[in-house]
Amino acid sequence: MRSRVAVGVMALLLLVVVRLGLSRPPQADLPVMQTGWVRISSSEDGLTTVITVAGRQPTPDGVDVIDRAYRLQHLQPEPLTYEGPASVTHRANQLVVAVDPAHGWRFPVEGKPVIAGSAPTQYLEIPVRGLSQHWGAAIHRPHDEVVATLLTGVCAAAGAAGTCESCSMGGPGESSCGIDCGGTGCSAECNGGSYACCNCPGNCQC
Numbered sequence: 001m002r003s004r005v006a007v008g009v010m011a012l013l014l015l016v017v018v019r020l021g022l023s024r025p026p027q028a029d030l031p032v033m034q035t036g037w038v039r040i041s042s043s044e045d046g047l048t049t050v051i052t053v054a055g056r057q058p059t060p061d062g063v064d065v066i067d068r069a070y071r072l073q074h075l076q077p078e079p080l081t082y083e084g085p086a087s088v089t090h091r092a093n094q095l096v097v098a099v100d101p102a103h104g105w106r107f108p109v110e111g112k113p114v115i116a117g118s119a120p121t122q123y124l125e126i127p128v129r130g131l132s133q134h135w136g137a138a139i140h141r142p143h144d145e146v147v148a149t150l151l152t153g154v155c156a157a158a159g160a161a162g163t164c165e166s167c168s169m170g171g172p173g174e175s176s177c178g179i180d181c182g183g184t185g186c187s188a189e190c191n192g193g194s195y196a197c198c199n200c201p202g203n204c205q206c
Contacts, residue, residue: 031091032133037064038086038097041147046077050150051097052143053088069139070095071150072107073130073194073206080105090133091118093189098123107131110191112175129191130206136184138202153203170196170204177204 036055042048049072054064070090072078087098093112096119098104106119110127119125139146170177170188174196178187181200188196190206198204 031089032068033087033089034068035087036067036085038082038084038088039143040080040082040097041143041151042079042081043151046079047074048072048151048154049074049078049080050147051088051095052139052146054143064143066139066141066143066146067135069134069146069150071130071132071134071154071205072126072128073132073154075110075127075129078126089118090131091115093131094118095131096123109189112189112191129194130188130196131190132186132188132204132206134184134186134202134204136181136202138181138184154205167197167199169198179204 034053034055036053038051038053040049040051051070051072052066053068055067068088070088072095082097082099084099086104089096089098092114094106094108094114096104096106101120102122104120104123106123106125107128108114108125109131110129134150167177169179172195175192176187176189177196177198179185179198179200179202181202184202186198186202186204188198188204188206190196194206196204196206
């Protein structure tokens with residue numbers, strides 16, 4: 001009888017430990033912050049913005065090489081421009097660009113939960129339809145080349161020419177996705193009106 005009770009107690013404790021382990025936040029929720037030379041460039045129609053961070057030493061010809069890039073897909077035209085030192089923090093469902101304690105931007109994904117107090121209230125808040133981050137060899141290039149790639153690599157709206165036809169990761173009904181393409185990768189987070197689509201080499205979007 002005692003052995004059955006002991007086994008039952010051990011099973012219950014194991015179940016509690018497993019449940020507690022599953023309740024821990026995933027590693028992907030931890031913020032990623034980079035400080036360096038930041039440039040913000042928007043498409044001519046203002047519907048897409050690319051933010052690059054160069055933290056490495058420039059090449060011999062003085063060109064900054066990008067460490068990480070982010071693409072914002074706007075809900076409405078939001079032409080943005082900036083060049084200078086800043087910190088960029090990406091966490092689940094939002095991107096924050098901090099120039100100084102009083103000046104910066106906060107880009108939350110529309111309709112998705114974000115952590116309260118994760119950016120100063122005086123920062124300009126611009127909700128976005130989609131937020132993607134890009135890293136690895138594919139973006140270790142000059143800013144202008146990265147911007148040219150990310151501004152032209154966005155699929156058209158559903159039913160229009162250039163629509164995403166297939167997704168290696170994500171797809172209809174998925175609000176986020178990520179992909180590792182071997183030395184490069186990307187991820188995307190989308191609002192309720194879009195779906196996430198990730199393909200190699202490093203193309204993630206909403």
